[in-house]
Amino acid sequence: MKKLRELYEGDRPREKLLCRGPASLRDHELMAVLLGRGVQGKDVLQLSRELVELMRDGIDELDIAKLSAVRGVGEAKAAQILAALELSRRFLIRRNVAIRGAEDVWNLLGEYRQKQREYLLVLTLDGASHLIEKRVVSVGILNRSLVHPREVFADAITDRAAGIIVAHNHPSGQCFPSADDRRVTQRLAEAGRLLGIELLDHVILTRDGWYSFSEEGEI
Incomplete structure (x- = not known):
């Protein structure tokens, strides 16, 4: 396996991207450009291959600790990788994704x-x-x-x-809503009516299923 410095200049990831565009690069070459x-003792191509293999095991569970466990990846590089993944995710989910239920x-x-821990998320829809x-x-x-309509809307x-x-x-x-879940939902629905931005649903997520206030007729 050739080291990066031994590659013909046109085959080095960064130069290859500049000449042929990002679509011409393999996964580990894209990672090499990023790093x-x-x-x-470990050139950027070797390091990139290790990281790509780690990503293939599932990117949703990647965090600073898992990335930093790879020799050659400190917190700064781990943060850089996570930022790139999140940025990509944010733009990809915007591609004509319809939420029907x-x-x-x-x-x-x-x-x-x-x-x-509990995460409260808001999806904005056209x-x-x-x-x-x-x-x-x-x-x-x-x-x-702790949940103010101002923050949500x-x-x-x-x-x-x-x-x-x-x-x-x-x-x-447990999918079933708590009393606080119901109070928060009612408060947000009322705020939405005042603002002219409808609260379409409040969905409780668990590993095995969900509870939908809309489907249960509570909104």
């Missing part, structure tokens, strides 16, 4: 189903129920006193959204 350099929400937010953006609003126990106003869907996970695995 820029390797470390002593709670099952679509459950599929879209798969990375949050098994989180050990008038045709196409996804505009997906955002985490808060992390922690869902409580009416601020970005929806900026997005000029026609409606929103709120979702949060239950680490316990």
Whole structure:
């Protein structure tokens, strides 16, 4: 296997990208461009191959600790990789993704189903129920006193959204809503009516299923 410095200049990842475009690069070559350099005893191509293999095991569970466990990847490079993945994810989910029901929400937010803390997310939608953006609003126990409509609807106003869907996970695995879940839902529905941005659903996510306030007739 040739080292990076031994490659013909036109076959080096960065030069190859500049000459032929990013689509011409293999997965590990794209990673090499992102990293820029390797470390002593491991060139950037070797390091990139290891990282791509790690990603093939599933990118949803990648975090700073797992990436940093690869020799040659410190916190700075790990953060760089995670930022690139998140940026790609955000743009890819905007490609004509239609949200027709709670099952679509459950599929879209798969990375949050098994989180050990509660994540409150807001999906902003256009008038045709196409996804505009997906955002985490808060992390922690869902409580009416901690979830203010201002935080939930601020970005929806900026997005000029026609409606929103709120979702949060239950680490316990229980789908059934709590009293606070119902109070939060009622408060957000009332705020949405005042703002002219409809609360279309509130979906509780677990590993094995979901609870939809809309499907259960509670919105």
